[in-house]
Amino acid sequence: MVSSHDVARLAGVSQATVSRVLNGSKNIRQSTVEKVERAIKELNYHPNLNARNLVKKKTNMIALITGHTHDPFYEESTRGIVSIAAKKGYNVLVFFNKIDNDNMLYNQVLSAPVDGIIMSSILMNDSIFPVLESLEGKPYVTFNRKHSCGTNYFEIDNVKAGELITNHMIELGHKNLAYIGGPLQASTFHGRLEGFKKEANRQKIAVRDDWIKTTDTTIESIVQACKELFSGIEFPTAIVAATDAIALICLDFLLNKGFKIPEDISIGAIDNIEFSAHASIQLTTVGTHLSQSLGNLAMEHLINLIENKNKQLNSVTTTITPHLIVRRSTGNPRIK
Amino acid sequence: MVSSHDVARLAGVSQATVSRVLNGSKNIRQSTVEKVERAIKELNYHPNLNARNLVKKKTNMIALITGHTHDPFYEESTRGIVSIAAKKGYNVLVFFNKIDNDNMLYNQVLSAPVDGIIMSSILMNDSIFPVLESLEGKPYVTFNRKHSCGTNYFEIDNVKAGELITNHMIELGHKNLAYIGGPLQASTFHGRLEGFKKEANRQKIAVRDDWIKTTDTTIESIVQACKELFSGIEFPTAIVAATDAIALICLDFLLNKGFKIPEDISIGAIDNIEFSAHASIQLTTVGTHLSQSLGNLAMEHLINLIENKNKQLNSVTTTITPHLIVRRSTGNPRIK
């Protein structure tokens, strides 16, 4: 492996001078700059970032802990985060987490050589948080979900989101509502289910307990929930899915069963992933009016935290009010 | 930032001993292990990986250069690669590249502190390759696309894939074929277009020059291609898209224009991304019989290269024979 010493030797200068050229310092004769650059090119030298980072105590890397990008929501946010990071001179180390606290993973992230940590899929009682708090000097930020005792989060008003989509179904005339969500230790699922129940309650719509499904967000468990919902004599006429990703899986299930959407069954969700707008999907959902995604906002905030070290910024909490986006997956229930 | 020295001081041992405990070395008294571990916990110590990597000359990180995960193909491969990496103890640094050679990016990747490099979206004449070859000791691997002078690639037989989907259209009775692809400096697009032309030729089907569209794979340019295709008096009855991602965008365009698929227009593609099997898409496409994706195979190969340093493995070239997957986006042309 060629080092700056080799370059120095070839260029006939000291290693320190090579370093100066590399870092574009002023006060350095143009002719030596050229000598060094020629040597760099000739030896095909690339600085060892490990060594640099060690002395600079800065790596320009950030760690992202996200749910599997199988869920388009996480794919979109990951894409945005990596892009913003690149634009600002950071690289991102991607970690996928499971549904439950994963201490192995967290330890890895905690000692990863990164300047900050951004997380989307943590639980309200996640064990990483106390550690993170005690880790002075390594800023972190959360988006989508939040921790029960955490600050620095960017979320939508999940209760409101649940109310909006539920209200839409009820306004359409649906009385047989089902709900499919995820683990309630996630603040998103917790809030959305609360919104669903609250709105149903407010409108005096009784919801059967066994029509409220809590999955682990895997395809299998969502399909299982669908099977249970449509195995009895009575079916729901409308499904409120906690996320667009869940809705997409339900949709696949229902279409394969021969149901017509929305004639037979209405389906609506929350997240407004890009694909929901596709002409062959047209999912009614709940989204934000933001031009930036939550992930992008969080990433920009994280970079501010890293670079400004502005202690005032250290406890930003952002909750965005969502709104309903009506498309073609919801309609009036069939008259009996 | 707490270092192993701090731990040593608190535990009343030397820093070297802390290091030994950390690395689980034998020949160390159980009682001191406990002392050290207690100190580690108390100080909330996490080893500095930069320092460790510097001396070990190993980072357990790999760099992935991929197209934007906006294209589900890249999302799926990225997901697989990150998962395999994690399983094998590696983390992945994700870089998105543009359609053209991006020297800034490449320089970044080249000096990134990684043990190896995996790339999916390079061009046949990409400038990174000569450098990569000269970079002894940093293995690399390519999947999906390959470099004109590169080895270590995993691809499908793109010409064959182009032939298969084109043949399918012709067998259905289509005579007015259009093709929408991407930059021909990408081996995938190059081969797939070649296959398209070859098969049309073999079957004596004349294809209009202006019905062969080369986009830059952005949504805008694909939509533009669609507009051009469907603005004249004569329309194609079948579209061969070079990738499922392109087909999805065409599909959106066509459905929004009020076309029925496949009654008015058939559409088929290559890649067999997961979403193509969704009940609301049902895209006819070309895929492999592999249980693993190309990206996964490539990643496993890369880890072998890194860990075994087996020089024999150093020039693996894999070309998988693809097969047709008929779904509901293709059918017979309307009889005039």
Add this chain to the structure above:
DNA sequence: TTGTAAGCGTTATCAC
């Protein structure tokens, strides 16, 4: 303008 040398936080080779 350039060179010398002291770290950065580890691992690993010696002695003891």
Add this chain to the structure above:
DNA sequence: GTGATAACGCTTACAA
């Protein structure tokens, strides 16, 4: 078993 100590490849005062 454990403690010194020399790297690892870089940045950055401090000298010259």
